[in-house]
Amino acid sequence: MQRPGPFSTLYGRVLAPLPGRAGGAASGGGGNSWSVPGSHVQLSGRSQFGAGSTSTGGRETNTVCPGPSAMSKAEEAKKLAGRAAVENHVKNNQVLGIGSGSTIVHAVQRIAERVRQENLNLVCIPTSFQARQLILQYGLTLSDLDRHPEIDLAIDGADEVDADLNLIKGGGKDSKNLGDQWHKGIPIEVIPMAYVPVSRTVTQKFGGVIELRMAVNKAGPVVTDNGNFILDWKFDRVHKWSDVNIAIKMIPGVVDTGLFINMAERVYFGMQDGSVNMREKPF
Numbered sequence: 275m276q277r278p279g280p281f282s283t284l285y286g287r288v289l290a291p292l293p294g295r296a297g298g299a300a301s302g303g304g305g306n307s308w309s310v311p312g313s314h315v316q317l318s319g320r321s322q323f324g325a326g327s328t329s330t331g332g333r334e335t336n337t338v339c340p341g342p343s344a345m346s347k348a349e350e351a352k353k354l355a356g357r358a359a360v361e362n363h364v365k366n367n368q369v370l371g372i373g374s375g376s377t378i379v380h381a382v383q384r385i386a387e388r389v390r391q392e393n394l395n396l397v398c399i400p401t402s403f404q405a406r407q408l409i410l411q412y413g414l415t416l417s418d419l420d421r422h423p424e425i426d427l428a429i430d431g432a433d434e435v436d437a438d439l440n441l442i443k444g445g446g447k448d449s450k451n452l453g454d455q456w457h458k459g460i461p462i463e464v465i466p467m468a469y470v471p472v473s474r475t476v477t478q479k480f481g482g483v484i485e486l487r488m489a490v491n492k493a494g495p496v497v498t499d500n501g502n503f504i505l506d507w508k509f510d511r512v513h514k515w516s517d518v519n520i521a522i523k524m525i526p527g528v529v530d531t532g533l534f535i536n537m538a539e540r541v542y543f544g545m546q547d548g549s550v551n552m553r554e555k556p557f
Contacts, residue, residue: 352380368396370398371430385414439555442533459484469505472527482509519535538555
């Protein structure tokens with residue numbers, strides 16, 4: 275099987291070369307996923323530290339960035355992580371996967387700056403409607419998986435990252451175990467007619483509680499770009515996430531989960547003091 279390129283998640287932290295999908299299934303409200311080879315850089319910002327990180331091995335490095343601006347510490351952290359991922363991983367003639375969420379905005383801004391400054395030839399593939407609009411807004415080249423089925427680098431956001439660089443997609447926390455700091459659950463995208471049986475199956479097999487994610491500015495549930503629902507599974511114990519992820523995706527009606535397992539190689543954390551920490555996944 276071909277090894278995917280770097281994957282970068284923006285979110286106070288950036289993760290790079292990941293195997294597997296690049297994108298954010300069941301994240302926020304987007305729900306799109308990429309099952310293509312490529313490099314996955316995950317940017318995951320830790321709002322409580324104003325941080326963003328990128329991991330790939332056991333090593334950790336610091337990069338000093340300009341001091342914070344008038345924006346909030348959380349936003350500054352996201353900006354640090356997003357820009358670090360772009361600086362360290364975006365190269366000429368790449369096909370980029372552009373994720374969804376607040377941190378990705380800073381990454382796209384920097385990508386557009388580099389395209390203008392360095393005359394880079396880049397093609398961008400969105401994971402959601404929001405990502406598509408960002409690509410168009412900043413004048414970047416928009417494409418899709420039909421024309422470019424292989425992605426060199428994917429940039430997206432993550433909510434929590436554990437010691438093995440497994441991620442919950444869909445706020446920027448660095449933890450020993452998933453769930454230590456992120457308590458909103460793991461998002462699971464499901465077809466609408468299956469949300470009840472999927473909820474029962476997951477809780478019966480793995481415990482915890484599942485809630486149908488409800489919309490804020492409209493009546494009824496959140497509907498993804500693909501017309502599906504999002505379940506938030508609040509698990510009550512540490513699991514072997516690779517096995518759990520496969521088992522959940524095998525349940526009829528499940529489209530994808532917000533778990534990113536064995537995909538990230540690097541993570542960037544934007545810190546309060548204006549530095550960026552990079553951590554690498556041990557192999």
